[in-house]
Amino acid sequence: MVVANLSKGILASLSIFTLVIAFLFTPFLHKAEASTSWGQEVTAVAELYLGNAYNWGGNTPTGFDASGYTQYVFKNSAAELNLPHSSKAQYKLGTAILQKNLLEGDLVFFKTGGENVNFVGIYLGNDKFLAVTxxxxxxxxxxxxxxxxxxxxxxxxxLKQDE
Incomplete structure (x- = not known):
């Protein structure tokens, strides 16, 4: 009887020890596969302002113009990127990307009048972009x-690209 109780005690102790070891080392063995990219972070912040009003020269949530919106979003996201408040000046930054290679968070530029770039938006994916009109x-x-x-x-x- 003493041997049986001793064996149950050892078995219980070994079981608890095994569970503790498994619990402690599981995070190191199974890393999470999903992660948020810089582009996803930027667009998540950008989507917070859907429906906010247009305001010529505006760069705050009380009213944005196109480049003021991109300036605000990039600065206030985890990217913490300071963009100039001008579509033309923003167009001079970064690396040129073909339309077929667009990624979430890329800046897309347009000419809505005149000779120079004068409108900018933030690419979402699936040929969609966020912009202020x-x-x-x-x-x-x-x-x-x-x-x-x-x-x-x-x-x-x-945006810098994830490794």
Missing amino acids: KNKGVSIQSIHSTYWKDRYVGAKRV
């Missing part, structure tokens, strides 16, 4: 819509 405020647009496809100039990647 006078009649809709912050909204989701399609690069291939009748209006935007003829005014598209190019895209720039200003």
Whole structure:
């Protein structure tokens, strides 16, 4: 009887020890596969302002213009990137990207009038981008819509890429 109780005690102790070891080392053996990219972080912040109003020269949530919106979002996301408050100046930054290679968080540029780039948005994926227009405020647009496809100039990647 003493031997049986001793064996149960040893077995219980070994079981607890095994569980503790398994619990302690499991995080090191199974790393999480999913992670948020810089582009996802930027677009998550950008989407917080869907519906916010347009305001010429604006760069705060009380009212944005196109480049003020991108400036605000990039500065206030984890990217903490300071962009100038001008679409033309933002177009001079980063690395040029072909439309077929766009990634979430890339800047997309347009000419809506005049000779120079004068409009910018933030690419979401699936040919959609976030931008501020006078009649809709912050909204989701399609690069291939009748209006935007003829005014598209190019895209720039200003975010560092994850390794």
